[in-house]
Amino acid sequence: MSFYGFSMAVQKVTLFTEQALNLHFGGQLDRIEVAYQTYGxxxxxxxxAVLICHALTGDAEPYFEQEEGRKGWWQSxxxxxxxxxxSRYxxxxxxxxxxxxxxxxPSSPNPLSGKPYGSQFPHIVVxxxxxVQHELVAYLGIPRLQAVIGGSFGGMQATQWAVDYPDEVDNIVNLCSSLTFSAEAIxxxxxxxQAIVNDPxxxxxxxxxxxxxxxxLAIARMLGMLTYRTDIQLAKAFGRATKNEGAFWGDYFQVESYLSYQGEKFxxxxxxxxxxxxxxxxxxxxAGLGYANLKSALARIKARYTLVAVTNDQLFKLVDLRKSRQLLEQSGVRLDYHEISSxxxxxxxxxxxxxxxAKIRDGLASAAVSES
Amino acid sequence: MSFYGFSMAVQKVTLFTEQALNLHFGGQLDRIEVAYQTYGxxxxxxxxAVLICHALTGDAEPYFEQEEGRKGWWQSxxxxxxxxxxSRYxxxxxxxxxxxxxxxxPSSPNPLSGKPYGSQFPHIVVxxxxxVQHELVAYLGIPRLQAVIGGSFGGMQATQWAVDYPDEVDNIVNLCSSLTFSAEAIxxxxxxxQAIVNDPxxxxxxxxxxxxxxxxLAIARMLGMLTYRTDIQLAKAFGRATKNEGAFWGDYFQVESYLSYQGEKFxxxxxxxxxxxxxxxxxxxxAGLGYANLKSALARIKARYTLVAVTNDQLFKLVDLRKSRQLLEQSGVRLDYHEISSxxxxxxxxxxxxxxxAKIRDGLASAAVSES
Structure with a gap:
């Protein structure tokens, strides 16, 4: 139903068939299709059961069996x-x-017109x-999750699970993501x-x-890639090596060729x-949307919460991860906080x-149940 | 002769009237107009005499007299x-x-056609x-400069003065600029x-x-602004304050409105x-262009060299400033190196x-002459 490829093996279910989903910013969606995959x-x-939440441009398939010859975004x-x-989860x-x-x-057919939603797709939030994920878990007959894990945008989803469904999840693992997005990142x-909206x-x-x-879209992706990596990694990978010195306005340097390729591939x-x-x-x-304030929302969390910061993350900066740590601790959340360098x-x-x-292994396994 | 405004008070001179300037990447330019200003x-x-080199989007007028009611880019x-x-320089x-x-x-008239150069403007390097600056200084009858100073792109120009004219400058002051531009910055x-080239x-x-x-061009400028500032400054100035919650794809947040304004103003x-x-x-x-290698180019420098790094500079990163320090020291340059936070x-x-x-004051005044 979408123009964008996903594995034929992915499973599909239509949810919200009886009652529509009321969206936080207004409007409704019903008969929501959900592509998902399970492992173990x-x-x-x-x-x-452990729910994996993907990041901005991820999908339902973090992993493929070796014989399929494809690699998922969390394959390794x-x-x-x-x-x-x-073998465990x-x-x-x-x-x-x-x-x-x-x-x-937005690329799915709008039931009112039979054509893709496009500009008519409603505003959505985490x-x-x-x-929708909660409805999927219910559909699968699972009353309680051992853990919800995600990195970046996925970490925000994981956090929200603990806030909105405090009695249904034992462990949260949030990698490289702060509770809110910084002014710089916005x-x-x-x-x-603007690069997309201004495209003719x-x-x-x-x-x-x-x-x-x-x-x-390619320009947007190239910029995204620069915020996902670091100057150190790009210096090691490309330095100032040239690619095509005849392309004065194009891919003169290797790093430009790399970015252009990433933009195209996307x-x-x-x-x-x-x-x-x-x-x-x-x-x-x-996380405080719909609650009195952020702290009272965070105070709802019963799960053990593992937060992992990468010290040289250029998108979710360390200062914001540390602020999140403080907020979670002040809200009484049982927190395992780690800072690592990469x-x-x-x-x-x-x-x-x-x-x-080790952080993920411990974060998923920590036995919150015995304490609750 | 240009479409882009500059003060009526700016002085103009036409240089390379007898002999054309042979460009490093090939081609020539003659009858080069130069807008300049002097102070003191x-x-x-x-x-x-001190030559000031402007940064990427600067101009010939870092300063205006109070009565003019305008502010130059180094007014303060x-x-x-x-x-x-x-009163001194x-x-x-x-x-x-x-x-x-x-x-x-490129927006100046091409003498061959009478129309702006546009795509016909030759490739130029620092x-x-x-x-051209050297020719201007000669035209002004100045045999030797007390100092050349610049920040960012201006710092590269200052460095090159010391390499190409080692006997004509006593002090170099380079602010927030490394000897080479990093892969990330490229x-x-x-x-x-690509945002400009892809504009219809x-x-x-x-x-x-x-x-x-x-x-x-506005998109390019907005991105530039993000690399010129820091997450800390943007968080303090704008945080997550909203501007127009009705503009879902526009300036929803204050920081977006700020960037859009900077893009437009540019x-x-x-x-x-x-x-x-x-x-x-x-x-x-x-700096090594035309010399055996970078180190032998830097070894030509006779001037005292002041290099000032800002520790949280997101465009010219500290790691690259430190590499520049090492390269200059290894090449025998008399270096004053400083790291400051902002x-x-x-x-x-x-x-x-x-x-x-204090860094600028000392950097301009240090008496290299007495030692040479």
Whole structure:
């Protein structure tokens, strides 16, 4: 139902068929399609389920079996005996509401017109995405999650699970994500959005019948990549090596060629409207939405909460992770807080398995149940 | 001769009238117009002249007299008794070759056609700009400079003065600029360039008869601003305050409104082609161009060299400033190196007078002559 590829093996379910989902910013969505995947086996007492929340441009498939020859976005973190141990846990991962990898989003058909939603897709926030995930977990017959884990945007979803469903999750693992998005990070998102919105093909979001705003989306992706990595990693990988000295305004340097490639590659797999909606949900994330204030929202959390900061993360800066630590502690949350260093910066949670292994393993396993 | 405003009081001279300037990347330019301004008085033995080199989007006028009611880009650093002491020095500042503030650049008329150069403007590097500055200093009858000072891109020009004219300058003051531009910084420039080049009005640079590529240029400027400041400063100035909650895809947050305003304001004063050329000159800067290697180029420096790093500069990162320090020291340069902290990050050299005052004062005054 979407223009953007996802594995044929992904599972699909239609939720909110009886009653529509009331969205936090107004409006409703019903008959929401959700693409999801599961890994491992649910045990007899249904106590080993772990929900994985993907980051901004992720999807429902963090892992593929070796014989499939494909790699998921958490391929190296997942498997028997690894931190995301498929012999121990039953993992569930779904594409977020608003995405373009099989779940209902702006490129899905609007039931009113039969054509893609485009500009008519409603505004969504993290809380709406979590509602849909909660409905999926209920559909799977799981009353309580051993853990919810996510990095970056996924970490915000994990946090919200603990706030909105305090009695249904024992452990939260939040990697490389603060409780709120900084002014600087909103600024980067603003530049990315303007690149898309100003693309002559954008047509206010109703571009599905014509050429998509590919130039704007590629520019946005290139900028995103720069905030996900670090100067150190780019210096090591590319330095000042040249690629094509004849391309004075193009990919003169290797690092330019790398960025251009990342921008182009992204076009095959992502929809500009989904990107816009998910960026804005990042900006707007506020765990206190619908509660008296942020602290009283955080005080609802009963789960053990593991927060891992990468010291040289250029998107979610250490100062904001430390503020989140303070807020969580002041709200009485049982917190395990860690700071680690990686040249990969923000992307470390996707590529630097060794430094996260113990943190994830402990974060998923910590026995909150015995204390509650 | 340019479309972009500069003060009526700026002085103009046409240089390279007898012999053309041979450019480092090939091609020539002759009858080069140079907009410049001077401040203070040249003393009798012409020993108190200081050349100021402007940064990427600066101009020939760092300062205006109070009665003019305008502010220059170094207004708060300059005046009687200040770090840039107009009662002590004779300051010269010129708009760089390739700029759009009165000196010959892509928006100037091409003598072959009478129309703006546009896509026909040749590739230029810092060394070409410094050649033009050198010609201006000669035209003013000054045999030797007490100092050359600049921040950011201006610091690269200052460095090159010491390399190319080692017997004509006593002191170099380089603020917030490393000897080379990092892969990450080239990456940001790449994204900015692509935003301009992909603007439907760009027309390969030949847009002067029609609408200029304003959307692309505004996006580039917004991104530039984010690299010039810091997360700390943006958090203090804007935090997560909202501006217009009705503008879901526009300036929802204050920081977005600030960036949009900076982008718009820039359009009144800058030409997209000049921006492209100067960005690329930043990327390409290599003090060793035309010499055996970088170290042998740096070994030519006889001037005392003051290098000031801002520890939280997000464009010219501390690691690169420290590498520059090492390179200069290994090349036998007499170096005064300082690290200072400012929430303003890279922009500190334009706005944070107090932390730079002593460094600039000492850097200009240090008596290299007595030792040579």
């Amino acid at each position: 086996r649910l045990n007899a007492d249904k106590s080993n 973190f997942m498997g028997e005996g690894l931190a995301l141990d498929t 039953f993992f569930i991962c779904s594409n977020v509401l608003g995405g373009c990898k099989g779940s209902t989003g 809380q709406d995405m979590v509602r 600024g980067f998102n603003h530049v990315m959005r 093909n954008f047509n206010r979001g109703d571009y599905y019948a014509g050429e998509p705003p590919h130039r704007g 076009l095959e797999r992502f929809d500009a409207n989904s990107y816009l909606h998910l960026l804005r949900a990042l900006d707007l994330y506020d 040249d990969y910066g923000h992307d470390a949670f996707l590529v630097d398995y060794d430094i996260f292994e | 008085r040249l003393n009798a033995d012409k020993s108190n 650093f300059m005046g009687e008794g200040l770090a840039l002491d107009t 004779f300051f010269i500042c010129s708009n760089v070759l390739g700029g759009c503030k009165g000196s010959t650049g 060394q070409d700009m410094v050649r 990456g940001f420039n790449h994204v900015m360039r 009005n760009f027309n390969r640079g030949d847009y002067y008869a029609g609408e200029p590529p304003h959307r692309g 359009l009144e004063r800058f030409d997209a082609n000049s921006y492209l050329h100067l960005l690329r000159a930043l990327d390409l800067y290599d 929430d303003y990050g890279h922009d500190a050299f334009l706005v944070d007078y107090d932390i730079f005052e």
